[in-house]
Amino acid sequence: MTHPFASYEVAGFVIGSALPFPDGLRTSACPVDCVVDIGHPGDVPAPAGGAWPAATRGENNTILTFAALARFEINPARDHVLCHPSSGIPPATLASLFLDHVLPRVLTERGRLVLHASAVATRWGAIGLVGETGAGKSTLAAAFALSGSPLISDDALVVDARGARPIAMPTYPSVRLWRDSVDAIFGPDTSGAVVAHYTDKVRLGPIELPAAAFSVEPRPITRVFVLATKPSRRVAIRPMRPREAFLALSRQVFRLDASDRAQTAGVFDRLSNSPLLPACRALRYPRDHARLPEVRAAILHDVAEEGT
Numbered sequence: 001m002t003h004p005f006a007s008y009e010v011a012g013f014v015i016g017s018a019l020p021f022p023d024g025l026r027t028s029a030c031p032v033d034c035v036v037d038i039g040h041p042g043d044v045p046a047p048a049g050g051a052w053p054a055a056t057r058g059e060n061n062t063i064l065t066f067a068a069l070a071r072f073e074i075n076p077a078r079d080h081v082l083c084h085p086s087s088g089i090p091p092a093t094l095a096s097l098f099l100d101h102v103l104p105r106v107l108t109e110r111g112r113l114v115l116h117a118s119a120v121a122t123r124w125g126a127i128g129l130v131g132e133t134g135a136g137k138s139t140l141a142a143a144f145a146l147s148g149s150p151l152i153s154d155d156a157l158v159v160d161a162r163g164a165r166p167i168a169m170p171t172y173p174s175v176r177l178w179r180d181s182v183d184a185i186f187g188p189d190t191s192g193a194v195v196a197h198y199t200d201k202v203r204l205g206p207i208e209l210p211a212a213a214f215s216v217e218p219r220p221i222t223r224v225f226v227l228a229t230k231p232s233r234r235v236a237i238r239p240m241r242p243r244e245a246f247l248a249l250s251r252q253v254f255r256l257d258a259s260d261r262a263q264t265a266g267v268f269d270r271l272s273n274s275p276l277l278p279a280c281r282a283l284r285y286p287r288d289h290a291r292l293p294e295v296r297a298a299i300l301h302d303v304a305e306e307g308t
Helices: 091-109 137-146 179-186 242-250 261-272 289-307
Strands: 006-010 013-017 034-038 054-057 062-066 071-076 080-085 111-116 118-124 125-130 151-155 158-159 168-169 174-176 202-204 218-226 236-239 280-284
Touching: 006 158, 013 091, 034 091, 034 236, 054 174, 054 218, 062 091, 071 091, 080 218, 091 111, 091 261, 111 261, 118 137, 118 158, 118 218, 125 289, 137 151, 137 174, 137 179, 137 289, 151 158, 151 168, 174 179, 179 202, 179 289, 218 242, 218 289, 242 280
Parallel strands: 013 034, 034 080, 125 218, 218 280
Antiparallel strands: 006 013, 054 062, 062 071, 071 080, 111 158, 118 125, 118 151, 158 168, 168 218, 174 202, 236 280
């Protein structure tokens, strides 16, 4: 199928896309690193096992299948991604699947380190918030953004580790939240765009939030907080040993195909040599919107102590 293309820049990676992306993505006139095209809609059988996404290897490509929604054929040699949507899937869903799930894995294939994390900018540098789904990364990052620490990325932190100090690369100006978090942090009158038709989460971007809520510049990473899965009654922060930090971060690295041993070995090698490990802290905190200012203050206090 033929679709109009536009070029966008995400974390220093230029995408020529036939998929319509959300408002706020930076357009680019630079050479394209990857082309995203749309194939003919049809039936996409849901893979067995319920993996999200399910990855299968072909001779020259990797196929990521998202339930019965869509499959994406990724051909690294041709710098090409072909999206095959199921009939009737809204464009917003396809854009979300690519930006939030496919792109982080494509960047990993390209040798980047991409963590399941959000990141915000502070006067001391970038802070990463790493954790499992439901640990509160986006909610905590949104609370920071409202209080003067702009959002660098939401749910996928692209790390440039080529220099002596790791750099958080800005992705696109957006944060995805459940409605109760939107109401508690920004107020019940704050609207939001649909993330995807299969979720009740809403996306807040530059239309809903001021430009100052988002950072467009890369920032050196000062600290990485690994969020506990279970809530606690009080805020507790402690340093992590290097091996403990490695194991925690390795569980949150995006990989194109987890069964690919060579790729996994490369990812783990980059992580094991990363200066991120000494910067890691374990964070336990109460899951209470009313106590988000307390959590934010404790995090900033920990970071400020390091900077003094």
